[in-house]
Every structure is written in structure tokens, then in C-alpha cells.
Amino acid sequence: MTDPETTHLIEVEINGATHRRAVQARQLLVHFLRDEVVMKGTHIGCDTGNCGACTVLVDGEPTKSCMVLAVQADGTSLTTVEGLSEAGGELTELQQAFNDQHALQCGWCTPGMLIQAKALLERDPDPNVEDIRRALKGNLCRCTGYVNIVRAIQQAAGQEVDAGRPQEVTR
Amino acid sequence: MLPRSFKYARPVSLAEASQLLAAHPGARPLAGGQSLLNVMKLRAAEVEALIDISRLEELRFVEITGNGDLEVGAGMRYRELAEHAVVVEHQPLVAEVAGGLVDVQVRTRGTLGGNLCYADPTSNFPPLLVALDATVRVSGIDGPREVPAEDFFVGPFRCDLASGDVVRSVVFPRQAADAGVGYQSLQLARDSWALARASAWVQGNTTIKTARVVLACIGPRPARQRAMEAALVGTAGGEADIAAAVACELQDVDAVGDSHASAEYRTEMARVYAARALRQALVQMTQGDR
Numbered sequence: 001m002t003d004p005e006t007t008h009l010i011e012v013e014i015n016g017a018t019h020r021r022a023v024q025a026r027q028l029l030v031h032f033l034r035d036e037v038v039m040k041g042t043h044i045g046c047d048t049g050n051c052g053a054c055t056v057l058v059d060g061e062p063t064k065s066c067m068v069l070a071v072q073a074d075g076t077s078l079t080t081v082e083g084l085s086e087a088g089g090e091l092t093e094l095q096q097a098f099n100d101q102h103a104l105q106c107g108w109c110t111p112g113m114l115i116q117a118k119a120l121l122e123r124d125p126d127p128n129v130e131d132i133r134r135a136l137k138g139n140l141c142r143c144t145g146y147v148n149i150v151r152a153i154q155q156a157a158g159q160e161v162d163a164g165r166p167q168e169v170t171r
Numbered sequence: 172m173l174p175r176s177f178k179y180a181r182p183v184s185l186a187e188a189s190q191l192l193a194a195h196p197g198a199r200p201l202a203g204g205q206s207l208l209n210v211m212k213l214r215a216a217e218v219e220a221l222i223d224i225s226r227l228e229e230l231r232f233v234e235i236t237g238n239g240d241l242e243v244g245a246g247m248r249y250r251e252l253a254e255h256a257v258v259v260e261h262q263p264l265v266a267e268v269a270g271g272l273v274d275v276q277v278r279t280r281g282t283l284g285g286n287l288c289y290a291d292p293t294s295n296f297p298p299l300l301v302a303l304d305a306t307v308r309v310s311g312i313d314g315p316r317e318v319p320a321e322d323f324f325v326g327p328f329r330c331d332l333a334s335g336d337v338v339r340s341v342v343f344p345r346q347a348a349d350a351g352v353g354y355q356s357l358q359l360a361r362d363s364w365a366l367a368r369a370s371a372w373v374q375g376n377t378t379i380k381t382a383r384v385v386l387a388c389i390g391p392r393p394a395r396q397r398a399m400e401a402a403l404v405g406t407a408g409g410e411a412d413i414a415a416a417v418a419c420e421l422q423d424v425d426a427v428g429d430s431h432a433s434a435e436y437r438t439e440m441a442r443v444y445a446a447r448a449l450r451q452a453l454v455q456m457t458q459g460d461r
Contacts, residue, residue, distance in 0.1 A: 002187070004178030004195060004220035025179035025221065028208075047172050049209055052276060061279040067208050068280070071179050072201075072223065116275065137362050138274025 010074035014039070015083030023070040029063075030054040032070035033080060041081040041111050045140070052139035055112035056080050062119040064138070081111035084118070094118060094156040101161065103152035105143030112139050117153045126157055174211035178220040185229045185310050185337060191222045193312045193335030200224045200337055202246060202285035205277045224337060230284065232340075233257050239345035241265075242308075245284025245338040250275075252283060262303070262343050264354050268295050271362050284338040287323065290330040290392070293365060297324050298387035299354050301395060302370035303343050310339040317342075324392040350374040351455025353448035356388075357440045359431060366432045367441040371448040373456045379403050384416070384449070386424060386441045389434075394423035399445065408453040416449070417442040 004025075011020045014037060021036055033042045033056070045053030047066050054065040057079035085092050091099065094117055104110045113136070120127060120135040127135065132153050133146070141149060151161045179201075182188040192198050197219025201207060204225070210216045224230060230246030233255050241261040243252065252258050253270030272278055272286075272295055286296050287307065300307075300320035307318045312335040320341075323331050332338070346352070352372045356365040368387040373379050382403040384396040398419035406412035424441070426434035 002180045002182060002191075004180040004191065004198065004222070006176060006178050008179060024176070026174050026176050028173070031173075047212070049205065049277070052274070055276055062276050063280060064276045067205050067277075069179070069201075069204070069208070069221075071181075072204070072225070074181075119275070134361065135275055138276045 008071045008074070010071055012070075012073050012075075013077040015079060021070075025069065025071055027070045028066050029056070029068040029070050029073050030065035032073070033065060033078075036070075039080055039082050043108055043111050045108060045112075050138075050140065051109070052112040052116060053109050055115045055139065057115060057119060060119075060122070062116050079115070079118075081114055084114060094121070094152070097152040097155035098149070101148045101152040101155055103144060103148040109139060109141045109143075113141065113149055117149075117156065120153070121157060126159070127153070129154075129162065172212040174208065174218075175214060177211075177218050179223065180220065181223040181226065183227075185224070185227055185339065188222050188224050188227065188337055189310060189312050189335045191220075192337065195220050195222075196334055198222050200288070202288075203248065203277075203281040204285075205273075205281040206285065206289045206291070225282070230282075230337075230339065235261065236342070241343040241345070242340050243283055243343070244340050245282060245287075247283050249273075249278040249281050249283075249286075253278070261346070264299060264352055265296075265303075265343065268299055268354060271295070273362060283341060287341070288330055288332065288338055290324050290326075290328050292327050292391055292393075293368075293388045295356070295365075295368070298368050298370040298385040298393040299352075300341065300343075301385045301393045302354070302372040302383050303352060304372070304383065305344070306342040307338055308340045308342060309336050311336040315339065321393075321395060326391045347374060349376050349456060351452035351457075353451030353453075353455075355444040355447040355451065357444055364431075367437050367444050369441055369445040369448040371445065371452045373403070373408065373449070373452045375408075375456060377407060377457075379406055379408050379453075379456075384445055386421070386445060389426035389437050389441045390424040392423070394421075396422055396445070398422060403449070408449070408456070413446050413449050413453075417446045 043053040045051035049067045154161045201221040201223045230244045232244040249269040249272045259266045305320040307323045354370045356368040370385045372383040374381045382400040384399040387393045399416045402416040426437045428434040
């Protein structure tokens with residue numbers, strides 16, 4: 001029987017590179033990324049699972065890294081915002097679309113928005129407005145009000161960007 | 172926020188998980204963690220050790236049993252349930268409810284078993300499980316046992332589990348062609364919190380032979396409305412029958428008001444949504460449309 005321990009050795013692949021660390025059981029994945037691996041791209045917003053700023057891909061699935069323990073990520077493959085494009089290099093189409101559509105202002109929600117949008121487009125390359133808005137339900141933005149973010153995702157999907165008012169979303 | 176220090180283990184079998192949980196009385200099972208970890212961050216739960224059951228293959232299955240029931244492993248995540256062809260075919264409402272929980276990120280990790288064990292009185296699944304007469308299969312150190320969903324939810328954040336117990340699966344009885352189920356929630360927004368929920372199950376043909384009506388979000392646990400059920404049996408389930416039924420005295424209900432709605436409004440809406448759930452169920456019952 002494996003007795004419970006407070007410290008665990010974990011091995012995690014982050015954006016293609018393998019990291020091995022001893023972690024405390026209590027350490028959240030977002031703190032592991034920011035403070036142990038020192039990748040500050042993943043943001044801490046609310047720390048209660050509401051805002052989605054800390055969203056990363058765990059084995060391809062969008063996950064709020066403040067609601068996962070680092071030790072739970074053992075053996076998984078993570079993608080963070082740093083994994084989208086090389087620092088100083090060419091932006092991905094999605095990142096460029098966020099830039100073109102002014103889909104960020106303060107930038108705090110942007111890492112989570114980008115990762116969530118990437119996950120959406122990988123599952124559904126041609127989402128409609130409601131699909132996009134519903135996919136962003138777990139990602140809060142307090143500056144732009146989502147309209148430009150939705151447009152950026154439309155642009156990244158190769159769609160015509162809604163120039164007018166946002167479509168009404170059914171409840 | 173960091174949770175208080177605790178220990179962690181990832182057992183490789185359900186039996187080992189039960190042994191660990193029984194051997195460490197302060198230990199709790201960790202499934203999706205989408206509620207428990209937040210509760211621990213808020214220091215609202217005292218947890219000495221987390222026993223991680225999220226990777227146990229024994230909890231991750233969907234199958235049709237020998238008598239046609241649908242058995243769903245407790246470790247199945249919401250998104251998996253929403254998209255699973257067998258669940259969609261046999262219990263489409265279970266898939267629909269799973270696909271409308273919270274948000275994408277929570278749906279990729281949250282599990283059916285975790286949802287039930289958290290026993291939040293506003294949670295989506297409990298009233299549906301009670302309406303469908305589902306059975307919760309529990310694995311404990313003294314062997315397996317079965318608990319009807321109606322008895323499983325004891326009160327707010329309390330369910331019928333003892334130390335060493337792990338929910339293994341949920342069994343949804345086979346839906347007969349002459350049965351129908353409905354589920355309706357008054358939500359603040361799509362995939363959001365609900366002010367009131369109602370689920371209904373009816374069986375019969377030209378008249379209702381059996382009915383179950385369950386209300387949630389307006390009491391400590393999913394509340395069977397036996398007076399409503401009795402009023403429905405023997406009727407054709409017309410609009411007047413539905414109106415008479417949902418006007419019956421409520422049972423096991425104790426709504427609390429908050430900034431979203433008063434207790435009176437929630438209670439009144441529970442009746443309205445019970446009527447809607449009944450209409451949905453009755454369409455299926457009379458048309459065999461599922």
C-alpha cells in the first residue's frame with residue numbers, strides 16, 4: 001500500500017520539455033508553473049476557479065491550473081501560453097488575431113483566453129458565435145467585454161468577423 | 172491561496188483506495204477536485220490526506236448491464252458523459268445535464284461521482300438521479316453496497332457514505348418505451364447557477380401509472396414531491412392535471428433567499444419548473460419519443 005506523503009517527485013512535460021521536481025502535495029499546479037518552473041505566462045486571477053486566467057492544457061484538455069495540484073499533473077503533458085510561439089518569434093494566427101482585433105487591454109485574462117480559444121478551435125475549427133461565447137464561459141475578462149475576443153477567435157477560425165453588434169445569446 | 176498542508180497518495184486500485192481511506196480517518200477521496208480543492212483553499216474542510224482516485228480505471232466505464240440498465244463509472248468526467256454515445260442513446264438527459272455544467276474547464280475534470288459526493292443542494296445531477304430512480308453503487312472496506320439515489324443525499328453537503336467508502340458507479344434503470352423524463356432549471360445564464368430545478372419521471376400510456384417529481388435548490392436535498400405524484404397518478408396528464416399537481420403542498424422544502432431571488436420566488440418557480448419538467452416527460456411518455 002502506498003502511504004500518503006507530503007512530498008512527491010513528479011515528472012511533467014511542459015511545452016515539450018520534461019521537468020522533474022519534488023513538490024509539496026498542497027502545491028497548486030499554477031504555483032508550480034509560476035514559482036518552481038518560473039514560467040510566469042500563466043496568470044493567477046481569482047484563485048477560486050472562476051476566472052480562467054490560469055487555464056492551461058493538460059494532455060490537451062483545458063484545465064484551470066488553480067484547481068489542480070501539481071502532484072496530479074505527474075506524468076502529463078502541459079501546454080501553457082509560452083508554448084504557443086517562440087518568445088520574440090512569429091505569433092500564431094490566434095495570437096495575431098487577438099492583436100488585430102484589440103482582444104486584450106490589461107492582458108490579465110489573455111493567457112487563459114488564448115489557451116481556451118486554442119482548445120476550442122482544435123475541437124471545433126468552425127464554431128459559431130454562440131459556441132465561442134459558451135466556450136469562454138469559464139474565462140472572465142474585465143476590460144474588453146468579450147466582443148473583441150469573440151471577433152479574434154472568428155478571425156483565427158478564418159471566418160468573417162462580425163463587425164456589428166454581438167449576436168444575442170440564448171440563455 | 173494555499174490549502175493547509177496535507178498528504179497525498181495515488182492508489183492503483185479501488186480496494187487500495189478504500190484501505191487508505193479507512194486507515195486514515197482524516198483522508199478524503201480526490202476525484203476531479205473542482206469543488207474539494209476550493210473548499211480546502213478556503214480552509215472550510217479539514218483534510219489530512221487526499222487519496223487520488225481520478226486515474227482509477229475501475230471507475231472509468233460506461234456499460235449496459237444484463238437487464239438493460241445503464242451503469243456509469245463514478246470517475247467519468249462531465250464532458251465524457253456529455254459526448255458518450257451510449258449515455259446519449261440510453262439517458263440523453265444525463266448527457267445533456269453533464270454538457271451544461273459550469274464551464275468547459277470544469278467539465279473536462281469534474282466527475283459524476285465527485286458531484287454526487289459533494290452533495291451541493293443546488294447541484295445539477297441529484298434531482299435527475301432521484302427522478303430516474305438511480306442507484307448509487309458504493310465500494311467500501313466491507314464490500315459493495317447499493318444506495319437508492321433518494322437516500323444517498325442526506326442533507327446539504329452530506330451523503331450516505333462512511334469512512335473507506337468510495338462511490339463506484341451509478342446505475343440508471345432502463346427506460347421503458349412508455350416512460351418519460353423531464354428536467355428543467357431556472358438558471359441565471361446558460362451553464363450557470365440555478366434558482367430552482369425540477370425533474371419529473373412518468374410512466375403509463377393514456378393515463379399516468381407512476382410518477383416521480385423532484386425539486387431542488389429550494390431545500391437541503393433533492394425533495395420528492397409525493398403529493399404531486401399522487402395527484403398525477405390515474406390522470407391523463409393534461410394541462411389541468413399538471414396545474415392541480417404542482418399546486419399541491421410542498422414537501423421537504425425550505426428555500427433560502429439571496430441577492431438573486433427571494434425564498435418565495437424560488438419556491439414559486441420550483442412549481443413552474445415542475446410543470447415544465449412534467450410536460451417534457453409526458454411528451455416522451457405518450458409519444459415514445461426519446
